[in-house]
Amino acid sequence: MNTDLQNVSKGLSFWTAFLAGRFVAFFCRLFRYPGTSLPGAVALKICPSMLSALAPSYEKIIAVTGTNGKTTTSNLLVHILRFSGISAASNSEGANMLSGVATALIKDCTLGGVARSPVAILEVDEGSVGGIFPSTKPGLVIVTNYFCDQMDRYGSLDHNVTLLRQSLDGLPRTALLLNADDPLVVTAGRGRSAVKHYGIKGKRLDREANGGGNTREGQHCPDCGEPLVYYYYHYGQLGDYYCPQCTFRRPTPDFLVTDVQDEDFLKFSLCFFEEEKEGEHGAVCSYKKVTRLQAPLRGFYNIYNILAASAAAITMGVSNDIIATTIQKYAPATGRMEEFLFQDRSCTLALIKNAAGVNEVMKTILRKEGEKALVIAINDMPADGRDVSWLWDADFSMLDHPSIKKIICSGRRAGDIAVRLKYAGVPLVKLVLEPGCRGSLEILGVQGAEEYFVLASYSTLYNYAKLLKKRRGR
Amino acid sequence: MKLKICHLYPDLLNLHSDQGNMLIFCRRAEWRGIQVEIDYISLPEKVHFTDYDFIFLGGGTDQGPVYKDLLEKGPFLLEAVENGSVLLSICLGYQLLGLSFKKQDGTVLPGVGIFDAYTEEVPERLQGNILLETAPDLQDEIKRLGGAPLDTLIGFENHPGRTYLGKKAQPLGRVIKGHGNNGEDKTEGARYKNALGTYLHGPLLSKNPHLADLLLTKALYRSSGDVHLDPLNDDLEIYAHNVMKKRLR
Numbered sequence: 001m002n003t004d005l006q007n008v009s010k011g012l013s014f015w016t017a018f019l020a021g022r023f024v025a026f027f028c029r030l031f032r033y034p035g036t037s038l039p040g041a042v043a044l045k046i047c048p049s050m051l052s053a054l055a056p057s058y059e060k061i062i063a064v065t066g067t068n069g070k071t072t073t074s075n076l077l078v079h080i081l082r083f084s085g086i087s088a089a090s091n092s093e094g095a096n097m098l099s100g101v102a103t104a105l106i107k108d109c110t111l112g113g114v115a116r117s118p119v120a121i122l123e124v125d126e127g128s129v130g131g132i133f134p135s136t137k138p139g140l141v142i143v144t145n146y147f148c149d150q151m152d153r154y155g156s157l158d159h160n161v162t163l164l165r166q167s168l169d170g171l172p173r174t175a176l177l178l179n180a181d182d183p184l185v186v187t188a189g190r191g192r193s194a195v196k197h198y199g200i201k202g203k204r205l206d207r208e209a210n211g212g213g214n215t216r217e218g219q220h221c222p223d224c225g226e227p228l229v230y231y232y233y234h235y236g237q238l239g240d241y242y243c244p245q246c247t248f249r250r251p252t253p254d255f256l257v258t259d260v261q262d263e264d265f266l267k268f269s270l271c272f273f274e275e276e277k278e279g280e281h282g283a284v285c286s287y288k289k290v291t292r293l294q295a296p297l298r299g300f301y302n303i304y305n306i307l308a309a310s311a312a313a314i315t316m317g318v319s320n321d322i323i324a325t326t327i328q329k330y331a332p333a334t335g336r337m338e339e340f341l342f343q344d345r346s347c348t349l350a351l352i353k354n355a356a357g358v359n360e361v362m363k364t365i366l367r368k369e370g371e372k373a374l375v376i377a378i379n380d381m382p383a384d385g386r387d388v389s390w391l392w393d394a395d396f397s398m399l400d401h402p403s404i405k406k407i408i409c410s411g412r413r414a415g416d417i418a419v420r421l422k423y424a425g426v427p428l429v430k431l432v433l434e435p436g437c438r439g440s441l442e443i444l445g446v447q448g449a450e451e452y453f454v455l456a457s458y459s460t461l462y463n464y465a466k467l468l469k470k471r472r473g474r
Numbered sequence: 475m476k477l478k479i480c481h482l483y484p485d486l487l488n489l490h491s492d493q494g495n496m497l498i499f500c501r502r503a504e505w506r507g508i509q510v511e512i513d514y515i516s517l518p519e520k521v522h523f524t525d526y527d528f529i530f531l532g533g534g535t536d537q538g539p540v541y542k543d544l545l546e547k548g549p550f551l552l553e554a555v556e557n558g559s560v561l562l563s564i565c566l567g568y569q570l571l572g573l574s575f576k577k578q579d580g581t582v583l584p585g586v587g588i589f590d591a592y593t594e595e596v597p598e599r600l601q602g603n604i605l606l607e608t609a610p611d612l613q614d615e616i617k618r619l620g621g622a623p624l625d626t627l628i629g630f631e632n633h634p635g636r637t638y639l640g641k642k643a644q645p646l647g648r649v650i651k652g653h654g655n656n657g658e659d660k661t662e663g664a665r666y667k668n669a670l671g672t673y674l675h676g677p678l679l680s681k682n683p684h685l686a687d688l689l690l691t692k693a694l695y696r697s698s699g700d701v702h703l704d705p706l707n708d709d710l711e712i713y714a715h716n717v718m719k720k721r722l723r
Contacts, residue, residue, distance in 0.1 A: 389492075391491070393491045423497055
């Protein structure tokens with residue numbers, strides 16, 4: 001009865017918009033157009049308050065925001081919930097602005113405008129939180145990390161944090177699940193009551209010894225401006241930090257990952273915070289070991305994604321056993337280190353969109369022995385970020401490595417990536433310029449390396465995914 | 475041959491990957507057998523700017539501490555420029571080297587005063603790829619060097635500041651596509667002696683190898699006099715330059 005009343009109050013513009021959205025979605029499917037944003041965009045044109053009308057029919061809305069890991073974290077969470085019998089609406093293809101979120105909800109609702117799924121998991125672009133949070137009122141917001149990304153849209157990192165704080169101001173009851181290892185993310189939770197943190201335990205400077213790069217954006221204390229000191233860091237500015245001048249330090253993680261084995265499969269233990277005791281050297285935290293997890297994913301950064309999704313699932317009452325079983329069965333989304341078979345060899349497709357992300361992808365690639373050939377494809381469409389200067393923040397000198405046989409530079413900014421690699425020290429004889437997607441794969445296919453990799457920016461990623469799928473099993 | 479280089483505030487002015495200019499500048503020197511020695515200077519270190527052949531100042535958002543420190547270092551920086559040091563400043567670095575900087579809230583901050591220019595910040599950012607016709611006198615100098623045969627400059631601009639040049643400042647070039655100093659008078663950047671300020675990111679020198687070599691030649695002039703640089707293979711840089719140029723034209 002309640003829903004009927006709600007429906008009446010939604011008004012004519014809502015229904016026109018909703019049906020228009022459904023209509024567009026239907027035609028998108030008919031013509032096999034992805035249609036991850038268009039239905040929502042059309043509906044929002046007609047009824048800008050669309051989201052606030054749709055959102056209340058969900059029991060729980062969980063939003064995932066931050067720079068890297070949004071798609072994988074949301075998809076993992078959807079995956080875990082599905083296996084535990086909770087269906088969830090989601091914008092799983094990474095269309096994470098207002099229109100993409102609206103599309104996901106429009107598609108999930110019945111023709112009567114009522115949610116089919118009890119839960120919605122929304123991946124939200126850092127710049128779109130102001131439009132999406134007030135209207136969807138998420139019960140839980142997960143913040144992954146803040147790295148330099150597509151600066152032409154957002155100006156600066158501090159701006160992202162401010163934007164997030166402002167959009168949460170009207171939502172005092174929203175709980176936050178924050179990455180404790182990122183000092184920038186942590187500031188988003190200040191002054192709020194329902195905040196939980198997650199983090200990864202490391203050894204002192206253990207990854208620095210392996211040549212960790214130096215992208216540490218949040219390196220200054222947000223309170224007093226003093227440079228932060230790290231007990232250890234994993235990559236970028238993520239690690240265990242404290243300010244030597246004031247009281248700012250990494251909060252004690254409520255969910256902690258320990259004993260990481262980063263090989264072909266990721267293996268690690270997930271622990272709960274139990275209590276803080278006074279020890280010989282100040283406070284000592286004790287944790288209860290919960291469960292050993294194993295995931296068919298590559299890349300250290302994916303531990304954060306699994307950790308965030310697992311922590312969210314645990315807060316929703318999902319059992320550890322279900323989490324452990326489902327994580328093991330997870331298949332990565334398009335281009336998140338997704339594996340294909342190309343010319344009878346393994347070909348991994350990876351999305352690259354900022355310096356911190358590409359550094360981690362390159363480290364993961366280089367851990368593999370054997371000769372490799374790569375395509376690096378950089379576009380500069382709005383979804384990629386029109387400014388590609390971030391390429392110069394990434395440590396491409398890693399690719400000046402004997403196991404790298406050839407690098408095919410592709411995309412609308414093929415020249416830019418080629419120039420970058422040249423100055424990174426990659427010998428010119430190893431570089432090939434081929435702006436076209438199909439052409440670059442043809443050149444890749446004749447390299448005869450043991451393993452192939454395609455690193456692509458967002459707007460060209462799906463072109464590669466399509467072509468590689470077609471060639472699968474050839 | 476050897477070049478002494480100063481990278482100013484590498485930890486604070488590090489937005490938009492402008493430090494890529496340092497890598498490009500140094501590689502182009504090293505590829506010609508010229509040694510480079512870099513000092514990274516931040517606040518509040520004391521510096522003898524006149525020791526350096528090339529000084530680099532990038533873009534960023536942190537105005538407070540950098541601004542205070544830069545005002546103290548300012549006169550020494552100016553002294554180095556008067557003595558022929560080459561100075562490259564981008565975005566915020568460029569703005570702070572002008573005569574004054576008016577913030578959005580109306581407060582006016584005095585600048586270092588190397589460039590006869592003032593900047594006003596407004597809410598709306600000027601953003602996008604930008605194409606310049608290089609200033610005619612610079613074009614002549616570049617031609618004399620040989621090297622990449624380009625008469626334009628390519629970059630990406632992203633700034634809420636509007637900069638206006640006085641009579642004593644020469645622009646870097648004339649805007650063909652994009653906004654430039656203020657989106658009105660078609661000028662971009664400012665020059666005084668061997669000091670150059672500009673809004674161009676990309677980084678600036680990545681698609682403009684001709685400008686990189688011009689700065690390199692000028693920097694070498696201080697210690698080694700007129701030097702003819704060995705030509706490099708700039709095919710990739712020229713390709714990247716021309717792809718964007720064609721798109722913008």
